[in-house]
Amino acid sequence: MKPILPALSGPEQLRGLDHDELLQLCSELREEIISTVSDTGGHLGASLGVIELTVALHSSYESPRDKIIWDVGHQAYVHKLLTGRLDRFPTLRQKGGLAGFPKRSESEHDMFGVGHASTAVSAALGYAAARDARGEDHKVVAIVGDGALTGGLAFEGLNNAGQASTDMLVVLNDNKMSISPNVGGLARYLTLITSDEFYTRFEREVWKLLGVMPRGQQAQKLAGRVKEGLKNLVVPTILFEELGFSYFGPIDGHDLGLLRRTFAHVSKLRGPVFVHVVTEKGKGYSFAEQDDQRYHGVGAFDKAEGVKTKTAKVPSWTRVFSDALLELAADDERIHAVTAAMPSGTGVGTFQEVHPDRSWDVGIAEQHAVTFAAGLACRGLRPVCAIYSTFLQRAVDQVIHDVALQKLPVVFAIDRAGVVGEDGPTHHGVFDLTFMRMVPGMVVMAPSDENELRRMLATALGHDDGPVALRYPRGSALGIEVDATIEPIPLGRSRTLRDGEDLAILAVGSMVVPSLAAAERLEKAGLTIEVIDMRFVKPLDEDRLADVWSRHRLVLTVEENALAGGFGSAVLEWCERHDAAEAPRVVCHGIGDTFQDQASRAELLADLKLDADGIAEVAEAALVQMGASGAERSAS
Numbered sequence: 001m002k003p004i005l006p007a008l009s010g011p012e013q014l015r016g017l018d019h020d021e022l023l024q025l026c027s028e029l030r031e032e033i034i035s036t037v038s039d040t041g042g043h044l045g046a047s048l049g050v051i052e053l054t055v056a057l058h059s060s061y062e063s064p065r066d067k068i069i070w071d072v073g074h075q076a077y078v079h080k081l082l083t084g085r086l087d088r089f090p091t092l093r094q095k096g097g098l099a100g101f102p103k104r105s106e107s108e109h110d111m112f113g114v115g116h117a118s119t120a121v122s123a124a125l126g127y128a129a130a131r132d133a134r135g136e137d138h139k140v141v142a143i144v145g146d147g148a149l150t151g152g153l154a155f156e157g158l159n160n161a162g163q164a165s166t167d168m169l170v171v172l173n174d175n176k177m178s179i180s181p182n183v184g185g186l187a188r189y190l191t192l193i194t195s196d197e198f199y200t201r202f203e204r205e206v207w208k209l210l211g212v213m214p215r216g217q218q219a220q221k222l223a224g225r226v227k228e229g230l231k232n233l234v235v236p237t238i239l240f241e242e243l244g245f246s247y248f249g250p251i252d253g254h255d256l257g258l259l260r261r262t263f264a265h266v267s268k269l270r271g272p273v274f275v276h277v278v279t280e281k282g283k284g285y286s287f288a289e290q291d292d293q294r295y296h297g298v299g300a301f302d303k304a305e306g307v308k309t310k311t312a313k314v315p316s317w318t319r320v321f322s323d324a325l326l327e328l329a330a331d332d333e334r335i336h337a338v339t340a341a342m343p344s345g346t347g348v349g350t351f352q353e354v355h356p357d358r359s360w361d362v363g364i365a366e367q368h369a370v371t372f373a374a375g376l377a378c379r380g381l382r383p384v385c386a387i388y389s390t391f392l393q394r395a396v397d398q399v400i401h402d403v404a405l406q407k408l409p410v411v412f413a414i415d416r417a418g419v420v421g422e423d424g425p426t427h428h429g430v431f432d433l434t435f436m437r438m439v440p441g442m443v444v445m446a447p448s449d450e451n452e453l454r455r456m457l458a459t460a461l462g463h464d465d466g467p468v469a470l471r472y473p474r475g476s477a478l479g480i481e482v483d484a485t486i487e488p489i490p491l492g493r494s495r496t497l498r499d500g501e502d503l504a505i506l507a508v509g510s511m512v513v514p515s516l517a518a519a520e521r522l523e524k525a526g527l528t529i530e531v532i533d534m535r536f537v538k539p540l541d542e543d544r545l546a547d548v549w550s551r552h553r554l555v556l557t558v559e560e561n562a563l564a565g566g567f568g569s570a571v572l573e574w575c576e577r578h579d580a581a582e583a584p585r586v587v588c589h590g591i592g593d594t595f596q597d598q599a600s601r602a603e604l605l606a607d608l609k610l611d612a613d614g615i616a617e618v619a620e621a622a623l624v625q626m627g628a629s630g631a632e633r634s635a636s
Contacts, residue, residue: 004028011058011082011109022059022256026051030284032089033077038303040092041422042100043074045282045295046145049175049253053277054078056259057141057171060267064108066139067127071120071148073101074297075173083109093422095599100423115426116394117364118151120144121170125161128168139169139267146174147341150363161272162244169266169273174250175281240274249276254283293344314479317453317472318415322347324454324486325384325413326354328461334382335461336360340369346386346415366391370398370410377408382461386413389429389471390420396435403467404439410467411460412436417446417471418510418560419591419605424598430591432471433508434565437538441466443491444537446509450477452489452535459488473510473560475601492539500528503619504552504584506545508534508567511558514605517612518619529619537567540574549575552584554626556619559590560610566590587622589615 004021005028008014017025029051037044055078057068063083070076080098081089085107091097102110112123124142131138148154149172161168240247246269251258259277266273281296282288287306288295294307301307315323329335329351341364343349352359362369366387373383387395392414403410414436417429436444443463447453453472460468497512498519507515512533519529530552532544548555557568568588575586589609596604605611609618 005032005081005086008082008084008086010084011063014055014059014082017059019257022055026055026256029055029078029081032081032086034285034303036089036092037077037298038301039090040094041297041299041301042077042093043297044285045288046075046175047077048285048288049279049281049283050075050143050173051078051283052254052256053143053171053173053259053279054082056256056263057143058082060260060263061139061141064111067111067124067131067141068109069111069120069124069127069140069142070102070114071142071144071154072117073114075143075145076102079109080107083107093424093598095597095603097598099598101426113426115423116391117145117148118154118157120148121154121157121161124168124170125157125164125166128161128166129164132166140167141169141171143171143173146172146176147364150341150365152365152367158240158243158245165244165271167270167272169263169275170245172249172274172276173253173279174276175279240276245272245274247274247276249274250278251276253277253279312476314476315450316475317477318345318347320450320453320477320482321386321413321415321457321472322350324457325351327454327486328458329355329358332382332461333358334380336376336381336383338362338369338373338376338383338385340364340366340387340391342386342388342391345388346413348386366395367398370395371402373410374398374402374406374408377403377410378406382409382411384411384413384457384461386415388416388427389414389418389432390416390427392429393431393435399436399442399467400439404441407441407466409464411457412467412469413457414469414471416474418473419596419601419608420474421601421604422598425595428596429471430560430562430596432469433537433559433561433567434569436469436471437567437570438565439467442538443468444471445469445535446471446537448507448509448512448533448535449480450482451480452533453477454482454486455489456535458486459491462488463491471509473601478513489535492536492541494532494534494536494541494544496530496532496544498529498531500530501551502527502529503554503556503623504530504532504548505556505558505615505619506532506534506548506567506571507558508537510560511610511615514610514612515558515615518615521612521616522619525620527620527623534567537570540570542574542578545571545574546578549578549584553582554622555584555586556615556622557586557588557590558610558615560605561590563588563590563592585622585626587618589618 001024004025033047085098088098093100099106101115102113104110104113120142124140128140251262262275266275298307336358337348337351338360339346339348340362343352343361362372369385373385376383414432417432419428436442445456447456456470460470497516505515515531519531522529557571559567568590572586591608
């Protein structure tokens with residue numbers, strides 16, 4: 001049969017295809033996704049699991065007139081292919097290419113920009129309410145993963161949608177997984193619905209009985225018509241019904257015909273409707289079916305051989321943190337690890353294996369994770385809350401109100417701090433220095449190498465007078481040999497790594513090594529550059545700053561964070577409080593007032609001039625300007 005996908009320019013063409021042609025299209029989509037993601041990397045398992053579901057949605061609804069809204073968005077590759085982006089699909093997650101998530105500026109079919117979980121129901125309700133207010137007539141559909149339902153925002157949206165009673169459809173994509181296995185009561189509830197022993201045994205025995213009766217096939221056909229009604233009698237669906245939704249399911253998310261019939265039926269109903277669809281993450285690719293965690297998000301791989309486990313020559317920052325946490329916890333039973341659905345991503349998974357009774361995965365619920373950690377701290381434990389920087393943003397209120405206000409010794413291990421690469425602006429962790437530094441009593445520090453990370457974790461766990469934030473980047477660490485023992489660092493103490501007279505660079509965290517390299521480049525031009533690893537963003541090493549102020553006319557601060565409210569701002573604030581007649585000019589270098597798009601981490605750092613060449617360029621320009629303009633303060 002002639003290929004269908006290459007000739008597909010938009011979802012409206014799906015409505016002209018028959019069932020067999022749609023099935024063929026599903027096969028072509030599966031092959032295209034596997035082939036492309038094996039080259040670009042990306043979220044494979046989730047997208048493979050929703051192929052039939054996405055085809056059913058786009059052949060049943062009229063996007064963009066009807067509004068189809070995805071939660072998280074890592075399962076939206078099929079949606080992108082069905083909405084005219086096949087020619088650009090090889091650029092997925094590459095610099096200047098297609099985003100890895102729905103993005104409103106990319107297509108009229110992308111109704112809501114996403115990247116974090118649990119947002120779709122609230123956004124969809126907003127769309128539905130706006131439709132009603134404007135007197136319009138179209139459908140609104142939200143697709144939510146079962147993992148996203150562990151987030152409180154999803155339930156806030158469901159509660160409000162049921163109360164509002166407006167017309168909208170929520171589709172639950174239940175694959176029993178988010179990134180790591182789902183946890184909690186809701187996950188068990190959904191599993192009960194899809195695997196209730198009484199129902200499945202009862203259904204099987206009745207089916208057999210009907211088959212041996214006279215006109216058994218007709219009886220079985222009739223029974224199929226009441227199957228969903230029977231299921232509603234024997235399986236508890238009260239949760240969604242009580243929220244105000246008409247509940248349908250669970251149904252097979254890979255049965256294209258059943259999905260289309262279901263959507264045709266529910267599209268005629270009034271009020272909020274909930275359709276529960278059961279899918280298999282990684283469907284159609286044997287490697288992904290067998291290991292849905294590994295194939296959730298992957299780098300480039302050989303599609304015939306699958307993803308191969310590699311022994312890294314240099315451990316990741318996450319691995320260094322994980323090993324240090326285990327080492328310190330061996331001597332301190334008060335240490336507990338908390339994460340929000342990311343045990344493997346944050347390194348807490350290893351701790352979980354060794355100390356299952358001291359490890360807590362709370363699901364996609366960062367706000368709960370922080371307040372839960374606060375409760376642990378209230379009873380004398382030392383919780384280490386390991387969360388990606390981009391996701392910790394969702395719990396700022398809890399950090400301030402539940403932890404810092406009560407001066408609780410919670411350690412925030414902030415992974416993926418700074419630019420993270422191909423996942424793009426929803427995942428860059430470039431605000432944590434700002435929102436953690438503003439919190440009264442918060443200690444904020446960033447390591448420049450493996451030993452510094454280990455020592456800072458020990459410092460954090462030994463700090464009894466309030467919370468500590470410890471941030472480190474994505475990717476491989478430096479590969480240096482770690483010390484045999486972990487010694488804490490004196491609070492608020494920096495270290496000078498290189499002496500110089502022409503310029504002082506105050507660098508923090510991931511920017512220390514490229515600042516040293518920049519100083520070496522400038523030395524070839526006859527300049528001597530002092531480089532200081534500040535270590536602490538809060539409290540600042542005021543003695544060191546006073547010394548630098550007494551000896552230099554030009555200071556450059558360098559950080560992998562937003563300039564607004566970050567490390568450079570802290571230095572400028574100190575400078576204003578300790579002004580002197582001969583105060584040096586301070587140039588702040590970091591990330592300006594823009595969101596960064598997707599690209600590799602190296603490409604992003606180069607574009608931001610936060611690699612060695614870029615820092616050297618900024619420093620040299622400041623020196624040239626200093627010679628022309630004299631002492632003043634500025635930011636770059």
